[in-house]
Amino acid sequence: MRHVAIIGSGPAGFYSAEALQKLYGDEIRVDLIDRLPVPYGLIRSGVAPDHQSIKAVSKRYEKTALSPNLRFLGHVSVGDDVSIEELKQLYDAVMLATGAPHDRPLDIPGSTLPGVVGSAAFVGWYNGHPDFAALDPPLGVAAAAVIGNGNVALDVARILSKTRAEFAGSDIACHALDALDHSAIRAVHLLGRRGPHQIAMTPKELGELGHLEAAAPRVDLEDFPPEADDALLEPGIRKSVTHLRSFAALPQDKAKTIDFDFFAAPVRVEGEGKVERLVVERTRLDDQLRSVGTGETYAIDCGLVVTCIGYQTPPIAGVPYEHGRGRFANADGVIGDGLYAVGWARRGPTGTIGTNRPDGFEVADKIAAACPPGSSGGKAGGAGLDALLAERGVHPVAFSDWQRIEAAETARAREGSPREKFASVDDMIAALGRP
Ligand code: NAP
Numbered sequence: 115m116r117h118v119a120i121i122g123s124g125p126a127g128f129y130s131a132e133a134l135q136k137l138y139g140d141e142i143r144v145d146l147i148d149r150l151p152v153p154y155g156l157i158r159s160g161v162a163p164d165h166q167s168i169k170a171v172s173k174r175y176e177k178t179a180l181s182p183n184l185r186f187l188g189h190v191s192v193g194d195d196v197s198i199e200e201l202k203q204l205y206d207a208v209m210l211a212t213g214a215p216h217d218r219p220l221d222i223p224g225s226t227l228p229g230v231v232g233s234a235a236f237v238g239w240y241n242g243h244p245d246f247a248a249l250d251p252p253l254g255v256a257a258a259a260v261i262g263n264g265n266v267a268l269d270v271a272r273i274l275s276k277t278r279a280e281f282a283g284s285d286i287a288c289h290a291l292d293a294l295d296h297s298a299i300r301a302v303h304l305l306g307r308r309g310p311h312q313i314a315m316t317p318k319e320l321g322e323l324g325h326l327e328a329a330a331p332r333v334d335l336e337d338f339p340p341e342a343d344d345a346l347l348e349p350g351i352r353k354s355v356t357h358l359r360s361f362a363a364l365p366q367d368k369a370k371t372i373d374f375d376f377f378a379a380p381v382r383v384e385g386e387g388k389v390e391r392l393v394v395e396r397t398r399l400d401d402q403l404r405s406v407g408t409g410e411t412y413a414i415d416c417g418l419v420v421t422c423i424g425y426q427t428p429p430i431a432g433v434p435y436e437h438g439r440g441r442f443a444n445a446d447g448v449i450g451d452g453l454y455a456v457g458w459a460r461r462g463p464t465g466t467i468g469t470n471r472p473d474g475f476e477v478a479d480k481i482a483a484a485c486p487p488g489s490s491g492g493k494a495g496g497a498g499l500d501a502l503l504a505e506r507g508v509h510p511v512a513f514s515d516w517q518r519i520e521a522a523e524t525a526r527a528r529e530g531s532p533r534e535k536f537a538s539v540d541d542m543i544a545a546l547g548r549p
Pocket of ligand 1: 263405
């Protein structure tokens with residue numbers, strides 16, 4: 115028997131568990147540990163609440179979780195309740211599938227003013243993540259600036275612009291739905307420090323902006339290279355650019371606007387005790403397609419700035435870390451000495467949910483090479499962890515417990531919504547009848 119602990123129950127954790135089950139069959143026991151009492155990581159609290167079809171992948175993870183050789187241990191904080199070193203003693207392999215939950219900092223003057231919010235916090239807030247439920251972003255303002263030209267920036271701009279009715283069928287947290295319903299924001303500025311050909315937005319998500327009930331996207335065709343150059347782009351990005359160009363022909367008769375400000379790099383946030391404006395510098399591309407400042411600046415009056423400029427993995431004491439890339443230092447997923455990284459913790463915050471599947475399978479192969487199926491490492495595995503946690507008064511949330519939490523969330527959903535998430539850990543635990 116081999117024993118593997120996976121830390122983090124998002125897509126990377128679940129695909130890795132699935133891969134280990136395929137490689138080892140009955141000869142493996144996998145413990146999937148999560149800090150929260152609820153599984154699925156970014157599927158639950160990162161994927162936009164109005165993209166329910168993407169969240170359906172959790173049904174596949176559920177199947178993995180219900181297999182007899184996998185245990186979910188929620189509400190166990192590695193680093194507090196048990197250390198990495200202890201896990202390494204207990205298991206043949208420890209996989210860090212901890213994602214990249216921290217925002218990359220926007221290092222400009224004024225970026226710590228109230229009203230500047232990172233996308234991890236903002237997305238977590240509208241998705242009911244317990245860490246961010248109390249965020250209370252300033253929405254009683256006329257305009258917001260969203261920095262970044264990736265899919266997260268698109269999500270944030272769309273969520274800020276939708277009407278209450280457009281959230282029907284979503285599982286947006288009630289506190290966010292009510293706050294957004296009363297939002298005074300009428301103008302969203304989406305800032306890209308480079309141009310339309312350099313966006314990191316996928317076509318389907320970009321196309322959605324053209325069909326909003328009360329908001330219209332706006333582009334300035336002056337920002338675009340000659341249309342013939344679109345043919346040189348990769349098919350996906352070409353399709354996105356086609357959407358962008360089509361926005362120029364949309365009627366501008368809606369109450370809200372989403373302006374694409376290209377070649378606009380933020381240089382400072384200004385305001386008396388809170389955000390009042392964002393100063394940006396016009397940029398141009400150099401011959402390596404990098405943005406370079408032109409020295410010309412302008413100001414965008416806004417009371418909310420959401421930075422959507424990528425994420426990083428929080429370091430763990432004693433685990434080698436690559437600061438420049440915001441992830442664990444690893445060679446193809448191997449950190450060393452029985453320790454592995456998968457998903458965003460391994461490669462940084464790139465790719466889609468599906469990218470984590472081959473990633474998990476690749477790292478599982480590395481584990482199988484080091485701990486061949488059919489052999490034993492003589493480790494205590496889950497029984498050892500259970501004893502340690504019991505000694506420390508830590509009571510993990512099992513998968514069957516999560517199913518009870520899930521049933522309670524479904525039962526209290528508003529009409530048409532699949533669930534109303536508990537937005538605090540205490541409420542999740544209380545739903546289990548535990549103190
Ligand atoms: P991303 O795709 O890496 O985009 C980050 C954006 O931030 C880029 O436009 C980048 O511009 C810009 N940026 C970085 N540093 C900046 C700075 N200092 N000032 C101004 N702009 C800056 O990251 P993301 O949007 O956070 O998405 C993360 C991953 O999740 C991506 O793989 C994404 O596709 C995925 N995701 C997918 C979906 C979906 O499929 N529906 C939804 C959400 C997220 P440069 O290009 O100039 O560096």
